[in-house]
Amino acid sequence: xxxxxxxDRCELRSAERQLLIEGVPAVxxxxxxxxxxxxxxxxxxxxxxAELFEAVWPGLVVEENNLQVQVSSLRKLLGxxxxxxxxxxxxxxxxxxxxxxxxxxxxxEIRVHPNNNLRQWRTRFIGRxxxxxxxxxxxxxxxxxxxxxxxxxxxTRLAQELAQHQLAAFPDGVWFVDLGPLQEAERVAATxxxxxxLQDGSGPLERLADHLxxxxxxxxxxxxxxxxxxxxxxxxxxxGACAGVKVVATSREALxxxxxxxxxxxxxxxxxxxxxxxMRRSEAVRLFVDRARLVLPDFDLDDHNASAIAEICRRIDGxxxxxxxxxxxxxxxxxxxxxxxxxxxxRLLTGGNRAIPRHQTLQATMQWSYGHLAPAEQRLFRRLAxxxxxxxxxxxxxxxxxxxxxxxxxxxxxxLHDKSLLLVDRDxxxxxxYRMLETVRQYAQERLNEVGEGDEVRTRHLLHYVDVAxxxxxxxxxxxxxxxxxxxxxxxxxxxxxxxxxxxxxxGGDLALRLIGSAWRYWKLTAQPECGDRxxxxxxxxxxxGADTSERCSTLNAVAVLSLKIGRYDDALAYxxxxxxxxxxxxxxxxxxxxxxxxxVALHAMGDEAQALARYSxxxxxxRSINDGRRLSCALxxxxxVHRGAGNFVAAEALYEESIELSRADHDDRxxxxxxxxxxxxxxxxxxxxxxxxxxxxxxxxxxxxxxKGVPDCSLDVVAALASSLGNHPLAARFHxxxxxxxxxxxxxxxxxxxxxxxxxxxxxxxxxxxAAFDGAxxxxxxxxxxxxxxxxDDWLEQSADRLSHRALWRAIARPLDGVA
Numbered sequence: 001x002x003x004x005x006x007x008d009r010c011e012l013r014s015a016e017r018q019l020l021i022e023g024v025p026a027v028x029x030x031x032x033x034x035x036x037x038x039x040x041x042x043x044x045x046x047x048x049x050a051e052l053f054e055a056v057w058p059g060l061v062v063e064e065n066n067l068q069v070q071v072s073s074l075r076k077l078l079g080x081x082x083x084x085x086x087x088x089x090x091x092x093x094x095x096x097x098x099x100x101x102x103x104x105x106x107x108x109e110i111r112v113h114p115n116n117n118l119r120q121w122r123t124r125f126i127g128r129x130x131x132x133x134x135x136x137x138x139x140x141x142x143x144x145x146x147x148x149x150x151x152x153x154x155x156t157r158l159a160q161e162l163a164q165h166q167l168a169a170f171p172d173g174v175w176f177v178d179l180g181p182l183q184e185a186e187r188v189a190a191t192x193x194x195x196x197x198l199q200d201g202s203g204p205l206e207r208l209a210d211h212l213x214x215x216x217x218x219x220x221x222x223x224x225x226x227x228x229x230x231x232x233x234x235x236x237x238x239x240g241a242c243a244g245v246k247v248v249a250t251s252r253e254a255l256x257x258x259x260x261x262x263x264x265x266x267x268x269x270x271x272x273x274x275x276x277x278x279m280r281r282s283e284a285v286r287l288f289v290d291r292a293r294l295v296l297p298d299f300d301l302d303d304h305n306a307s308a309i310a311e312i313c314r315r316i317d318g319x320x321x322x323x324x325x326x327x328x329x330x331x332x333x334x335x336x337x338x339x340x341x342x343x344x345x346x347r348l349l350t351g352g353n354r355a356i357p358r359h360q361t362l363q364a365t366m367q368w369s370y371g372h373l374a375p376a377e378q379r380l381f382r383r384l385a386x387x388x389x390x391x392x393x394x395x396x397x398x399x400x401x402x403x404x405x406x407x408x409x410x411x412x413x414x415x416l417h418d419k420s421l422l423l424v425d426r427d428x429x430x431x432x433x434y435r436m437l438e439t440v441r442q443y444a445q446e447r448l449n450e451v452g453e454g455d456e457v458r459t460r461h462l463l464h465y466v467d468v469a470x471x472x473x474x475x476x477x478x479x480x481x482x483x484x485x486x487x488x489x490x491x492x493x494x495x496x497x498x499x500x501x502x503x504x505x506x507x508g509g510d511l512a513l514r515l516i517g518s519a520w521r522y523w524k525l526t527a528q529p530e531c532g533d534r535x536x537x538x539x540x541x542x543x544x545x546g547a548d549t550s551e552r553c554s555t556l557n558a559v560a561v562l563s564l565k566i567g568r569y570d571d572a573l574a575y576x577x578x579x580x581x582x583x584x585x586x587x588x589x590x591x592x593x594x595x596x597x598x599x600x601v602a603l604h605a606m607g608d609e610a611q612a613l614a615r616y617s618x619x620x621x622x623x624r625s626i627n628d629g630r631r632l633s634c635a636l637x638x639x640x641x642v643h644r645g646a647g648n649f650v651a652a653e654a655l656y657e658e659s660i661e662l663s664r665a666d667h668d669d670r671x672x673x674x675x676x677x678x679x680x681x682x683x684x685x686x687x688x689x690x691x692x693x694x695x696x697x698x699x700x701x702x703x704x705x706x707x708x709k710g711v712p713d714c715s716l717d718v719v720a721a722l723a724s725s726l727g728n729h730p731l732a733a734r735f736h737x738x739x740x741x742x743x744x745x746x747x748x749x750x751x752x753x754x755x756x757x758x759x760x761x762x763x764x765x766x767x768x769x770x771x772a773a774f775d776g777a778x779x780x781x782x783x784x785x786x787x788x789x790x791x792x793x794d795d796w797l798e799q800s801a802d803r804l805s806h807r808a809l810w811r812a813i814a815r816p817l818d819g820v821a
Contacts, residue, residue: 005040007095010078012036019077026077031056032070039083039093044140044169046133048090080286084129092133096164115173117195118163125161126290127268127283128154135162135263139246142261143239146224146249149265150420150437151365152321155250156222158265162248163220172215172244180223185230192219192234205234209241216244224251225419226372232257252369253418267318267437271310279306284313284323291327299330308335315342316349317437322362325349345442366443369421380412381421382453385444386461389493390425390435395468399460433490458501462508465491465498466515473518479630479668481525482707488522495519499535502542509543510551517551520558524565527709527746533562553582553591560598564605567749573602593622593631600638605751609642616642630671633662637675644678645753649686656682673702677715681757684721692722697797700790709742709786716742717754719793721761729765731796733774736762737781738789 005012011020014037019026028036038055039047053062056070071083071091082095135158139145147155163174177195179188189205198207219238224231232255238245239259249255254262268283279285279301288309292299301309312335316322326349329338341348349362373381383400384391391399397409413434416422421440425433436444448454468491475484488495499515502508516539523532536558543552556579564572580595600615616638623632640655656679663672676699683692699715720735736758743749750758766774781789 005097007097008079008082010095012040021077028077029070029073031066032073035067035070036074036093039091040097043093043097045137046086046089046092052091079124081125081127081129084133086130086133092129094129094132094165096161097168115171116163116167116175118160118174118176121157121160123294124290125157126287128158128161131158131263131265132162132165136165138261138263139166139248142259143246144235144249144255144257144260145247146251146255146260146262147265148251148254148262148420150267150319150440151252151369152319152362153265153267153420154320155265157320159220159222159248159250163218166218170216170218170246172217174218174220176220176222178222179227179231182227185227188227188230189234192221205237208234209237212238212242212245214244215242217242217246219245219247221247221249224249224255225253228253228255231255252420268313268320268323270314270318274307274310276301276303276306279310282310282313284318285309287320287323288313288327291324292330295328295331305335308339312339312342315339315438316345317439319362319437319439321365322349322439325362343442345439346446362439363443366440369419370443370447373419373421374415377412377415377419378447380409381416382444382448382451383457384416384422384434384436385441385448386454386458386497387435387494388497389491390433391494392431392433394431395464395494396434398464399457401457401460455504459505461494462498462501462505462511465495466511466518469495469515469519472522476519476521476525479663479666479670480706481521481670485522485525488519489526492522496535499539502539509539509546510549512539513543513549513551513555515539516558517554520555520562524562525708527748529562529565530747533559533566533568536562548582548585550586550588550591553579553586553588553595556582557591557594557598560595560602564598564601565748569602569605573599573606576602589622589626590628590631593619593626593628593635596622597631597635597638600635601751604638604642604645604753607752609646612642613639629662629666630668633659633666633668633671633675636662637671637678640682641678641751641753644682644685645756649682652682653679653686669702669706670708673699673706673708676702677718680715680718681721681754684718684725685757687725689722689725692718693797693800696722697794700794700797704790704794716789716793717750717758719797721758723796724761724765726800729768730773730777732762732765733769733777734781734784735789735793736765737778738784738793739781740778741782741784742786742789 005014009022012018013020017030017033019028019033019036034056035052038052042051049064049067052067053060057066071085074083078095082093084092084094086092135145135147139162147159149155160176163176167174173196175192175195177192179191182188182191189208193204193208193211196208196211198204198211221231221235228251231249231251235247235249235255235257239247254260268287270284271279271282273279285301289299289301312326313323316326322345326338329348333341338348346363346366370378370381380396380400384396386399387395393406393410393413396413397406400409413422417424417434421436423435423437425435445454448457468488472484472488475481495515499512502512502515505511516536520532520536523529523535536555539555540552540559546552556575560572560575560579563569563575576595576599580592580599583591583595596615596619600612600619603609603615604612616635619635620632620639623629623635636655637659640652640659643649643652643655656675659675660672660679663669663675676695680692680695680699683689683695696715696718703709703715716735716739720732720739723729723735724732769777784792
């Protein structure tokens with residue numbers, strides 16, 4: 001065991017079992033002390049939990065929580081950055097350390113390794129614990145490690161902190177060389193030589209190799225991207241001639257050398273929830289708070305500013321430089337004001353600290369990257385800014401508008417990605433998507449507008465997404481819309497951006513109608529009816545009065561359907577009637593059937609059963625005449641709903657069965673699941689509980705198979721009603737809560753015929769349990785996730801089969817006995 005370990009403001013005296021913090025003995029438990037010594041002695045690697053248990057609790061069986069408690073107590077004493085947690089592997093001591101075998105150092109003494117020129121930072125190194133541990137391991141296993149990432153992400157700071165940790169491993173020196181100021185690539189070798197104190201003269205690269213060939217030295221070459229060829233030449237020479245030399249390089253793109261180990265420096269981690277403890281674990285939030293305290297010492301994260309800080313960190317993409325610049329603004333602005341000004345972030349985040357070099361403003365670091373792109377790369381970079389949610393290769397090729405083919409665009413996309421200006425998302429669908437961080441995108445938009453290309457490129461973007469919507473329309477209307485919904489989910493932000501540009505485009509009103517008239521079902525099927533309704537109304541307003549077209553008629557139908565979904569029955573009827581009138585003028589049979597059906601649904605909801613039946617009947621006749629099984633099954637299901645509400649259970653059941661068979665024949669599983677749910681509602685109302693359970697189980701299975709969440713949203717209510725009818729009131733309350741939460745998230749409400757089923761049974765369960773117990777069980781259901789609530793419903797429906805079978809058996813026995821009596 002070594003005598004003294006010194007780091008940061010701390011001094012560990014192992015022989016005396018004493019920890020001093022700023023010269024004052026700290027209170028530290030025996031287990032925590034042993035743990036700290038163990039981690040320091042093994043600081044060159046990650047120490048597994050098993051190894052720590054053996055060292056700190058030898059021969060004892062101890063719960064893992066004890067280790068976490070001891071680590072937490074040490075972090076409270078040493079600060080959060082001394083011990084890193086490496087997920088799934090263990091812990092590592094990562095604070096910069098200066099060791100002395102014996103004796104005690106002078107208090108207040110600043111220790112400087114004699115063979116390095118590393119900067120002594122005045123700010124704390126926040127986060128990056130796992131990155132630091134990974135980089136140390138990679139450097140141990142490789143001779144060339146390149147840290148890549150967007151400008152301002154923290155490559156330089158990570159490289160210098162990594163170098164500090166490597167001082168003991170390189171007895172002949174650790175040298176930091178900033179290549180950023182170089183204007184001439186041929187000066188790279190001379191700059192490295194000058195940093196090492198070599199005399200001027202000819203052949204600096206040869207002199208460097210001769211000087212280092214017998215030394216164990218680490219070179220940190222910072223900002224290599226603009227002199228990359230000369231850097232590669234120098235590294236090739238040095239690593240080839242000097243066996244003891246290793247290199248850490250920072251660059252916005254990889255060097256592209258044999259044996260190069262690339263480590264991508266990501267943005268700082270962002271908060272995943274609004275919970276304060278969770279936010280304090282976020283690297284981005286920790287950095288913001290730490291830097292804000294430099295200008296406002298009493299600044300802290302609390303309930304009042306947490307949401308604003310989280311949004312600031314998210315909107316500036318967790319970029320370390322941007323966070324530091326934003327935090328510095330708390331000296332004169334409230335965090336809410338900083339958040340509100342982020343649309344103009346390049347003027348907001350300009351520093352204000354005289355010690356910050358001009359090139360370290362956010363604007364300047366982006367300009368550095370942009371300025372080193374080839375003209376064709378700059379052009380594509382600017383034009384990609386119109387994509388709000390990333391793009392596919394095909395979309396980028398079409399919207400970029402260049403005459404080159406897809407392979408030329410792919411080459412430029414690759415270059416932008418390699419220069420850390422573009423991200424590639426591969427876990428979204430079959431096709432990779434190319435995406436900019438929002439800060440990068442905002443800069444690219446400024447350049448796009450600056451060169452006067454904005455209007456033309458945004459119009460191409462709009463036309464492309466009109467085509468996308470029209471190509472998706474057939475599948476969205478068909479029996480299996482899930483694939484199109486999934487594809488459009490990735491394009492949703494682009495669809496919204498395209499619609500937002502319509503007021504500025506030639507014939508923008510017509511284009512808006514084409515897009516919404518084709519894609520409105522996406523918003524219905526993905527539980528966003530209010531959004532879809534708002535967009536469809538806006539498209540109609542923008543188009544104004546004009547000629548009858550199928551797109552305008554479809555958009556009227558969209559408003560009617562979406563209004564119905566959110567309970568605006570008057571609007572649903574009005575727009576349905578307008579759709580119907582226009583469809584009749586167009587003599588468009590399918591749209592006539594749609595207008596009749598939606599008007600019928602609205603009339604039924606408003607209590608006019610006779611008018612509803614008349615429109616459903618006409619819709620059925622038209623659907624039969626054009627041999628449209630989907631529209632026919634929908635109309636028959638509507639007639640059944642009217643009969644159910646009127647208590648005509650026999651007629652309703654027969655119509656439900658017919659609509660289900662039509663859907664099955666048409667392979668329309670989505671419609672079949674809806675009709676099964678409605679049939680189950682009827683069977684519960686009619687007290688045919690065993691049949692209801694069977695139908696509900698089939699309904700849930702069909703919906704699960706096709707991934708359609710809209711049906712369980714409603715079916716959970718039917719499950720609650722069934723549970724209440726069976727006397728399982730706590731479960732009825734729980735499923736009722738789950739159904740309420742699902743409808744709230746979907747922005748929908750029950751239709752009156754469903755309210756007539758659910759309301760009395762839930763009232764019965766509440767009365768039976770008492771309000772407090774019912775509300776508690778209901779709250780548990782509200783807290784369930786979608787997946788958990790559906791799984792629980794499936795399990796209960798399966799488990800209740802035996803009980804319902806016994807119930808049916810006793811009823812069969814009881815009927816003849818009643819007759820005898």
